Amino acid sequence: MTVAAARAKASLPGRCIVLADAEILVRHAAAWLLNRVLSTPGRIAVCVAGGETPRPVYELLAHSPYRDCFPWDQVHWFWGDERCVPPDHPRSNFAMVRAALLDHVPVPSTKIHPIPANQQPERAAAMYESELKRFYGANALAPDRPLFTATLLGVGTNGHTASLFPGSGALRESTHWAAAVPEATPEPRVTLTYPALDSSAAVAFLASGAAKRPILDRLARGDDLPVAHIHPVGSTTWLLDRDAAP
Ligand code: 6PG
Numbered sequence: 001m002t003v004a005a006a007r008a009k010a011s012l013p014g015r016c017i018v019l020a021d022a023e024i025l026v027r028h029a030a031a032w033l034l035n036r037v038l039s040t041p042g043r044i045a046v047c048v049a050g051g052e053t054p055r056p057v058y059e060l061l062a063h064s065p066y067r068d069c070f071p072w073d074q075v076h077w078f079w080g081d082e083r084c085v086p087p088d089h090p091r092s093n094f095a096m097v098r099a100a101l102l103d104h105v106p107v108p109s110t111k112i113h114p115i116p117a118n119q120q121p122e123r124a125a126a127m128y129e130s131e132l133k134r135f136y137g138a139n140a141l142a143p144d145r146p147l148f149t150a151t152l153l154g155v156g157t158n159g160h161t162a163s164l165f166p167g168s169g170a171l172r173e174s175t176h177w178a179a180a181v182p183e184a185t186p187e188p189r190v191t192l193t194y195p196a197l198d199s200s201a202a203v204a205f206l207a208s209g210a211a212k213r214p215i216l217d218r219l220a221r222g223d224d225l226p227v228a229h230i231h232p233v234g235s236t237t238w239l240l241d242r243d244a245a246p
Helices: 003-009 022-038 055-061 093-100 121-136 194-198 210-220
Strands: 015-019 044-048 075-079 081-083 150-154 178-181 189-192 202-207 235-241
Touching: 015 022, 022 044, 022 055, 022 150, 022 202, 022 235, 055 093, 075 093, 075 121, 081 093, 121 178, 121 189
Parallel strands: 015 235, 044 075, 044 150, 150 202, 202 235
Antiparallel strands: 081 189, 178 189
Protein backbone atom coordinates (compact mmCIF):
# COMPACT_ATOMS: atom_id res chain seq x y z
CA MET A 1 0.00 0.00 0.00
CA THR A 2 1.34 3.46 -0.82
CA VAL A 3 1.71 6.06 1.93
CA ALA A 4 -1.13 8.05 0.38
CA ALA A 5 -3.40 4.99 0.37
CA ALA A 6 -2.53 4.23 3.99
CA ARG A 7 -3.39 7.81 4.96
CA ALA A 8 -6.66 7.65 3.10
CA LYS A 9 -7.55 4.41 4.87
CA ALA A 10 -6.58 5.57 8.36
CA SER A 11 -9.29 7.45 10.20
CA LEU A 12 -10.47 8.16 13.71
CA PRO A 13 -13.43 6.18 14.99
CA GLY A 14 -16.37 8.57 14.56
CA ARG A 15 -16.98 11.93 12.97
CA CYS A 16 -13.86 14.05 12.87
CA ILE A 17 -13.96 17.84 12.76
CA VAL A 18 -10.65 19.66 12.35
CA LEU A 19 -10.68 23.28 13.47
CA ALA A 20 -8.13 25.89 12.45
CA ASP A 21 -6.74 26.48 15.94
CA ALA A 22 -7.28 25.86 19.65
CA GLU A 23 -9.49 28.90 20.12
CA ILE A 24 -11.91 27.85 17.40
CA LEU A 25 -11.85 24.33 18.82
CA VAL A 26 -12.97 25.71 22.18
CA ARG A 27 -15.83 27.65 20.60
CA HIS A 28 -16.89 24.61 18.61
CA ALA A 29 -16.84 22.39 21.69
CA ALA A 30 -18.99 24.85 23.68
CA ALA A 31 -21.47 25.05 20.81
CA TRP A 32 -21.47 21.25 20.50
CA LEU A 33 -22.36 20.87 24.18
CA LEU A 34 -25.02 23.59 24.10
CA ASN A 35 -26.62 22.01 21.02
CA ARG A 36 -26.70 18.57 22.61
CA VAL A 37 -28.28 19.97 25.74
CA LEU A 38 -30.84 22.15 23.96
CA SER A 39 -31.90 19.35 21.63
CA THR A 40 -32.57 16.92 24.48
CA PRO A 41 -35.94 17.11 26.21
CA GLY A 42 -36.32 16.44 29.93
CA ARG A 43 -33.60 15.62 32.41
CA ILE A 44 -30.07 16.01 31.09
CA ALA A 45 -26.79 14.57 32.34
CA VAL A 46 -23.45 15.94 31.18
CA CYS A 47 -20.24 14.08 31.94
CA VAL A 48 -17.20 16.35 31.98
CA ALA A 49 -13.50 15.67 31.52
CA GLY A 50 -10.52 16.97 33.42
CA GLY A 51 -7.32 18.10 31.74
CA GLU A 52 -6.25 21.36 30.20
CA THR A 53 -8.04 21.11 26.85
CA PRO A 54 -11.63 21.48 28.10
CA ARG A 55 -10.92 24.11 30.75
CA PRO A 56 -11.43 27.09 28.35
CA VAL A 57 -14.62 25.42 27.11
CA TYR A 58 -16.00 25.51 30.65
CA GLU A 59 -14.85 29.12 31.00
CA LEU A 60 -16.61 30.05 27.77
CA LEU A 61 -19.85 28.42 28.95
CA ALA A 62 -19.71 30.62 32.04
CA HIS A 63 -19.96 33.74 29.89
CA SER A 64 -22.54 35.31 27.59
CA PRO A 65 -24.03 34.24 25.25
CA TYR A 66 -23.70 30.65 26.56
CA ARG A 67 -24.42 31.54 30.15
CA ASP A 68 -27.70 33.17 29.12
CA CYS A 69 -29.14 30.36 27.03
CA PHE A 70 -27.85 27.26 28.83
CA PRO A 71 -30.70 25.53 30.74
CA TRP A 72 -28.78 25.40 34.01
CA ASP A 73 -31.69 24.14 36.07
CA GLN A 74 -32.18 21.06 33.87
CA VAL A 75 -28.62 19.82 33.63
CA HIS A 76 -26.92 17.40 36.02
CA TRP A 77 -23.11 17.42 36.07
CA PHE A 78 -20.99 14.30 36.46
CA TRP A 79 -17.24 13.68 36.16
CA GLY A 80 -15.53 11.05 34.00
CA ASP A 81 -12.63 10.67 36.39
CA GLU A 82 -11.06 12.16 39.48
CA ARG A 83 -7.85 12.18 41.45
CA CYS A 84 -8.07 11.03 45.09
CA VAL A 85 -7.47 14.46 46.54
CA PRO A 86 -9.63 16.89 48.54
CA PRO A 87 -12.29 18.68 46.47
CA ASP A 88 -10.43 21.99 46.63
CA HIS A 89 -7.06 20.52 45.63
CA PRO A 90 -5.29 22.08 42.64
CA ARG A 91 -5.31 18.68 40.87
CA SER A 92 -9.02 18.00 41.52
CA ASN A 93 -11.12 17.83 38.35
CA PHE A 94 -14.11 18.89 40.42
CA ALA A 95 -12.25 22.00 41.61
CA MET A 96 -11.22 22.81 38.04
CA VAL A 97 -14.74 22.62 36.62
CA ARG A 98 -16.14 24.47 39.60
CA ALA A 99 -13.65 27.33 39.28
CA ALA A 100 -14.01 27.53 35.50
CA LEU A 101 -17.78 27.13 35.27
CA LEU A 102 -20.00 25.99 38.09
CA ASP A 103 -19.11 28.79 40.52
CA HIS A 104 -20.27 31.35 37.95
CA VAL A 105 -23.62 30.00 36.77
CA PRO A 106 -27.00 29.40 38.43
CA VAL A 107 -26.72 25.62 38.68
CA PRO A 108 -28.56 24.11 41.66
CA SER A 109 -26.14 22.32 44.01
CA THR A 110 -28.39 19.22 43.89
CA LYS A 111 -27.44 18.85 40.23
CA ILE A 112 -23.69 18.71 40.85
CA HIS A 113 -22.45 15.14 41.35
CA PRO A 114 -18.69 15.11 42.05
CA ILE A 115 -16.79 11.87 42.52
CA PRO A 116 -16.31 11.60 46.31
CA ALA A 117 -12.62 11.06 45.82
CA ASN A 118 -11.22 12.32 49.12
CA GLN A 119 -10.79 8.74 50.38
CA GLN A 120 -9.70 5.23 49.31
CA PRO A 121 -10.29 4.89 45.55
CA GLU A 122 -12.19 1.58 45.89
CA ARG A 123 -14.66 3.12 48.31
CA ALA A 124 -14.95 6.30 46.24
CA ALA A 125 -15.67 4.23 43.10
CA ALA A 126 -18.36 2.21 44.90
CA MET A 127 -20.00 5.37 46.24
CA TYR A 128 -19.97 7.05 42.85
CA GLU A 129 -21.45 4.00 41.21
CA SER A 130 -24.29 4.06 43.76
CA GLU A 131 -24.88 7.73 43.03
CA LEU A 132 -24.96 7.09 39.28
CA LYS A 133 -27.42 4.20 39.74
CA ARG A 134 -29.62 6.31 42.00
CA PHE A 135 -29.67 9.06 39.36
CA TYR A 136 -30.29 6.59 36.53
CA GLY A 137 -33.01 4.81 38.49
CA ALA A 138 -31.85 1.29 37.67
CA ASN A 139 -28.93 -1.04 38.33
CA ALA A 140 -28.46 -2.00 34.68
CA LEU A 141 -27.80 0.30 31.76
CA ALA A 142 -30.29 0.03 28.90
CA PRO A 143 -28.84 0.80 25.43
CA ASP A 144 -31.94 2.76 24.47
CA ARG A 145 -31.73 4.97 27.59
CA PRO A 146 -28.22 6.40 27.85
CA LEU A 147 -26.95 7.49 31.26
CA PHE A 148 -25.32 10.62 29.83
CA THR A 149 -26.78 13.07 27.33
CA ALA A 150 -23.33 14.38 26.41
CA THR A 151 -19.87 13.26 27.47
CA LEU A 152 -16.68 15.24 27.02
CA LEU A 153 -13.45 13.26 26.96
CA GLY A 154 -9.80 13.95 26.27
CA VAL A 155 -6.94 11.75 25.17
CA GLY A 156 -3.54 11.52 26.78
CA THR A 157 -0.30 11.15 24.84
CA ASN A 158 -0.21 7.50 25.99
CA GLY A 159 -3.71 6.81 24.64
CA HIS A 160 -5.60 7.03 27.92
CA THR A 161 -9.00 8.61 28.23
CA ALA A 162 -10.75 9.52 31.50
CA SER A 163 -8.42 7.57 33.85
CA LEU A 164 -8.43 4.43 31.71
CA PHE A 165 -4.66 4.01 31.38
CA PRO A 166 -2.77 1.44 29.28
CA GLY A 167 -2.38 -1.78 31.25
CA SER A 168 -4.79 -0.77 34.02
CA GLY A 169 -7.15 -3.30 35.57
CA ALA A 170 -9.93 -0.74 35.11
CA LEU A 171 -9.82 -1.47 31.36
CA ARG A 172 -11.17 -4.97 32.04
CA GLU A 173 -14.09 -3.78 34.15
CA SER A 174 -17.21 -4.85 32.31
CA THR A 175 -19.79 -4.78 35.11
CA HIS A 176 -19.09 -1.87 37.41
CA TRP A 177 -19.80 1.70 36.31
CA ALA A 178 -16.86 3.20 38.23
CA ALA A 179 -13.49 1.72 39.12
CA ALA A 180 -10.49 2.50 41.29
CA VAL A 181 -7.18 3.21 39.59
CA PRO A 182 -4.85 2.60 42.55
CA GLU A 183 -1.70 2.54 40.43
CA ALA A 184 -2.17 6.10 39.10
CA THR A 185 0.43 8.67 40.10
CA PRO A 186 1.00 10.97 41.88
CA GLU A 187 -2.19 9.79 43.60
CA PRO A 188 -4.74 7.03 42.97
CA ARG A 189 -7.74 7.90 40.85
CA VAL A 190 -11.32 6.89 40.23
CA THR A 191 -12.61 6.52 36.69
CA LEU A 192 -15.84 5.73 34.96
CA THR A 193 -15.55 2.43 33.14
CA TYR A 194 -16.25 1.57 29.52
CA PRO A 195 -19.84 0.44 30.25
CA ALA A 196 -20.68 3.78 31.93
CA LEU A 197 -18.92 6.00 29.37
CA ASP A 198 -20.44 3.99 26.53
CA SER A 199 -23.87 4.77 27.94
CA SER A 200 -23.69 8.22 26.30
CA ALA A 201 -26.03 9.64 23.69
CA ALA A 202 -23.08 11.66 22.36
CA VAL A 203 -19.36 11.68 23.10
CA ALA A 204 -16.99 14.45 22.03
CA PHE A 205 -13.25 13.93 22.30
CA LEU A 206 -11.24 17.14 22.42
CA ALA A 207 -7.58 17.22 21.42
CA SER A 208 -5.41 20.18 20.70
CA GLY A 209 -1.74 20.76 19.90
CA ALA A 210 1.03 18.91 18.09
CA ALA A 211 1.85 16.75 21.13
CA LYS A 212 -1.41 14.83 20.52
CA ARG A 213 -0.75 14.07 16.87
CA PRO A 214 1.40 10.93 17.33
CA ILE A 215 -1.19 9.20 19.52
CA LEU A 216 -4.02 10.22 17.19
CA ASP A 217 -1.97 8.83 14.29
CA ARG A 218 -1.75 5.54 16.16
CA LEU A 219 -5.45 5.58 16.94
CA ALA A 220 -6.27 6.27 13.29
CA ARG A 221 -4.06 3.31 12.31
CA GLY A 222 -6.11 1.07 14.58
CA ASP A 223 -3.65 0.58 17.45
CA ASP A 224 -5.01 -1.04 20.59
CA LEU A 225 -5.19 1.98 22.93
CA PRO A 226 -7.57 2.55 25.87
CA VAL A 227 -9.25 5.39 24.01
CA ALA A 228 -9.97 3.09 21.06
CA HIS A 229 -12.37 1.03 23.16
CA ILE A 230 -14.93 3.75 23.82
CA HIS A 231 -18.01 2.77 21.80
CA PRO A 232 -20.94 4.93 22.87
CA VAL A 233 -24.49 3.83 22.19
CA GLY A 234 -24.86 7.24 20.49
CA SER A 235 -22.49 9.32 18.38
CA THR A 236 -18.73 9.93 18.59
CA THR A 237 -17.28 13.26 17.47
CA TRP A 238 -13.60 14.17 17.43
CA LEU A 239 -12.93 17.89 17.75
CA LEU A 240 -9.30 18.53 16.88
CA ASP A 241 -7.26 21.53 16.01
CA ARG A 242 -5.04 21.41 12.95
CA ASP A 243 -1.88 20.75 14.99
CA ALA A 244 -3.38 17.63 16.59
CA ALA A 245 -5.10 16.21 13.52
CA PRO A 246 -3.54 13.01 12.19
C1 6PG B 1 -7.79 14.14 33.51
C2 6PG B 1 -8.51 13.53 32.41
C3 6PG B 1 -7.70 12.95 31.30
C4 6PG B 1 -7.49 14.04 30.24
C5 6PG B 1 -6.37 13.68 29.30
C6 6PG B 1 -6.08 14.81 28.36
O1 6PG B 1 -8.34 14.19 34.58
O2 6PG B 1 -6.65 14.59 33.32
O3 6PG B 1 -9.82 13.37 32.47
O4 6PG B 1 -8.20 11.81 30.72
O5 6PG B 1 -8.67 14.22 29.51
O6 6PG B 1 -5.22 13.41 30.06
O7 6PG B 1 -5.71 15.92 29.10
P1 6PG B 1 -5.34 17.31 28.43
O8 6PG B 1 -6.61 17.86 27.90
O9 6PG B 1 -4.77 18.11 29.55
O10 6PG B 1 -4.36 17.01 27.37
